[in-house]
Amino acid sequence: MELFGLFNYWAFNVVLMTGFYAVIAKGNLIKKLIGLSILQSAVFLLYITMDKVDGGTAPIIQKGMTDQVFSNPLPQVLILTAIVVGISTTALGLAIVIRIKEAYGTIEEHEVQNQDQDK
Amino acid sequence: MVVLFAVFLLTLLVFTAVAIVRTDNLFVAVMLTGIFSLLMAANFFVLDAADVALTEAAIGAGITTVLFLGALALTAEHEKSVSTVRWLSMGVVIVTTLILIYATFEKPRLGDPQAPVHQHVAPWYLEQTPELIDIPNVVTAILGSFRGYDTLGELNVILTACIGVLFILGGRRGKHLPSDGKVLPSTAHGLRRHLIPKVVGLLAIPFIVLFGLYIQFHGEYGPGGGFQAGAIVASGIILYALLEGEEKALQAVPRPVLMGMVIGGAILYGAVGIAGIVLGGNFLDYSVLADNPVKGQQLGILIIELGVGITVCGALLSIFHAFATRESV
Amino acid sequence: MNDAIDVLSWVLLAGGGAFVFVGGLGALRLPNCYTRMHAASRTDSMGSILILLGIMLQAGWSLATVKLITILAFLLLTGPTASYALANSALLSGLKPEKSQTDSAEK
Numbered sequence: 001m002e003l004f005g006l007f008n009y010w011a012f013n014v015v016l017m018t019g020f021y022a023v024i025a026k027g028n029l030i031k032k033l034i035g036l037s038i039l040q041s042a043v044f045l046l047y048i049t050m051d052k053v054d055g056g057t058a059p060i061i062q063k064g065m066t067d068q069v070f071s072n073p074l075p076q077v078l079i080l081t082a083i084v085v086g087i088s089t090t091a092l093g094l095a096i097v098i099r100i101k102e103a104y105g106t107i108e109e110h111e112v113q114n115q116d117q118d119k
Numbered sequence: 120m121v122v123l124f125a126v127f128l129l130t131l132l133v134f135t136a137v138a139i140v141r142t143d144n145l146f147v148a149v150m151l152t153g154i155f156s157l158l159m160a161a162n163f164f165v166l167d168a169a170d171v172a173l174t175e176a177a178i179g180a181g182i183t184t185v186l187f188l189g190a191l192a193l194t195a196e197h198e199k200s201v202s203t204v205r206w207l208s209m210g211v212v213i214v215t216t217l218i219l220i221y222a223t224f225e226k227p228r229l230g231d232p233q234a235p236v237h238q239h240v241a242p243w244y245l246e247q248t249p250e251l252i253d254i255p256n257v258v259t260a261i262l263g264s265f266r267g268y269d270t271l272g273e274l275n276v277i278l279t280a281c282i283g284v285l286f287i288l289g290g291r292r293g294k295h296l297p298s299d300g301k302v303l304p305s306t307a308h309g310l311r312r313h314l315i316p317k318v319v320g321l322l323a324i325p326f327i328v329l330f331g332l333y334i335q336f337h338g339e340y341g342p343g344g345g346f347q348a349g350a351i352v353a354s355g356i357i358l359y360a361l362l363e364g365e366e367k368a369l370q371a372v373p374r375p376v377l378m379g380m381v382i383g384g385a386i387l388y389g390a391v392g393i394a395g396i397v398l399g400g401n402f403l404d405y406s407v408l409a410d411n412p413v414k415g416q417q418l419g420i421l422i423i424e425l426g427v428g429i430t431v432c433g434a435l436l437s438i439f440h441a442f443a444t445r446e447s448v
Numbered sequence: 449m450n451d452a453i454d455v456l457s458w459v460l461l462a463g464g465g466a467f468v469f470v471g472g473l474g475a476l477r478l479p480n481c482y483t484r485m486h487a488a489s490r491t492d493s494m495g496s497i498l499i500l501l502g503i504m505l506q507a508g509w510s511l512a513t514v515k516l517i518t519i520l521a522f523l524l525l526t527g528p529t530a531s532y533a534l535a536n537s538a539l540l541s542g543l544k545p546e547k548s549q550t551d552s553a554e555k
Contacts, residue, residue, distance in 0.1 A: 014137075091280055
């Protein structure tokens with residue numbers, strides 16, 4: 001069980017850093033937004049990983065069942081909020097990318113910067 | 120056995136993330152993002168988070184893919200220029216990964232009941248929910264009642280995003296057919312020549328909307344709630360817009376109705392809060408809404424979840440229409 | 449009786465898993481777009497039928513079985529439609545299926 005917990009954390013690491021690499025190193029604006037959403041999903045995975053309790057079930061209290069071990073409901077509430085906020089920022093970012101394409105004709109970062117320097 | 124399954128899902132997740140970053144074709148990247156969201160939802164379910172899995176599947180795999188595809192159609196960039204590996208970025212990423220791996224050795228063991236996160240507030244919520252609110256789904260109880268302020272803030276976040284997208288993309292109003300001989304965008308006609316998807320899709324839409332309503336009203340008894348229900352109903356109507364074309368979809372649910380939904384849901388939530396003040400309690404205090412405090416809590420949660428569902432559905436539909444009615448350059 | 453149901457559901461689940469594996473293998477190894485689509489749609493139809501039948505046998509007569517039957521009906525309705533839509537759009541965008549070599553061409 002120790003190794004499985006470590007494997008969970010390492011998988012979160014790799015996905016987080018992959019998304020982060022896409023944000024800082026790729027030139028295409030839509031690729032950056034996809035990397036941002038991967039990064040957010042990795043953080044959600046970390047929170048939900050921390051809420052699991054050994055032998056627990058989903059926190060839904062059935063009538064008449066006592067002495068049940070439940071998993072922690074609090075990180076789930078935080079992540080529900082975070083997922084919706086994530087899609088809000090993604091939608092707004094995509095709208096801005098569409099306007100950049102209409103204004104500059106391209107969505108590659110270095111071409112946009114070149115056009116700005118030439119003006 | 121479940122451990123093996125979870126390890127398999129996590130490995131697939133890592134491979135999909137690396138494939139998304141490495142591919143050049145943006146269309147392939149968006150499709151792989153949909154698969155990534157589905158694997159995330161399966162992972163969440165293995166880790167006992169049923170509500171979050173449903174939300175991730177509905178919003179991540181459904182709505183996000185549609186929005187990305189709409190943006191791809193407008194920017195029309197199917198290929199991206201090949202860039203070499205940037206060594207400084209790769210170095211920073213590798214160093215940060217090693218530091219984080221070193222930090223994971225200090226973390227509490229996965230599933231340990233004595234971990235700090237399970238100690239302070241969470242057992243109180245689990246004990247007090249049957250007494251104070253008496254609904255089975257503890258996550259909905261915390262979301263709606265114990266942490267109701269956060270949900271009000273989040274509702275306003277998605278309202279602000281909808282307003283922002285409408286400002287930036289500024290959709291056309293009403294039935295404005297261009298009369299100067301310009302060609303209508305191809306989204307205006309829907310799938311004219313594809314009969315089978317049209318028939319099957321139109322058959323499925325009432326069931327999708329019905330399922331969305333089921334999730335909305337059963338949010339207190341099982342996984343569900345306003346966010347998931349709003350996303351599912353919005354995806355049903357987006358399916359109608361894809362099959363029949365934008366004009367018919369805007370006749371079915373016109374723009375004033377969408378605006379009314381977006382604003383009405385948020386006002387409904389705030390009205391419940393102010394009703395709490397008017398009836399003698401605090402802001403967002405549901406105990407005073409009915410004779411019995413427990414019944415008042417249940418009534419309050421039901422009304423605010425309805426407000427959340429209406430606003431999320433209207434906002435996602437408005438954002439989709441703003442993307443779909445924009446003429447491509 | 450319980451053992452027979454268990455064995456039968458294991459057989460169904462293993463068969464469904466085999467179909468999913470064959471679908472994935474075909475999607476990787478077959479030569480062109482249309483044959484790959486045909487292989488991948490095996491997952492939707494036979495894979496989902498066998499796996500859901502196996503789970504239904506485990507659940508017995510309960511509300512879960514009714515929900516599983518509804519899920520199966522929905523998957524059987526939308527899966528082949530999605531494969532058809534994909535193949536139709538590939539054909540309409542100009543990707544022509546390769547013709548096989550006939551004997552008359554070689555003579």
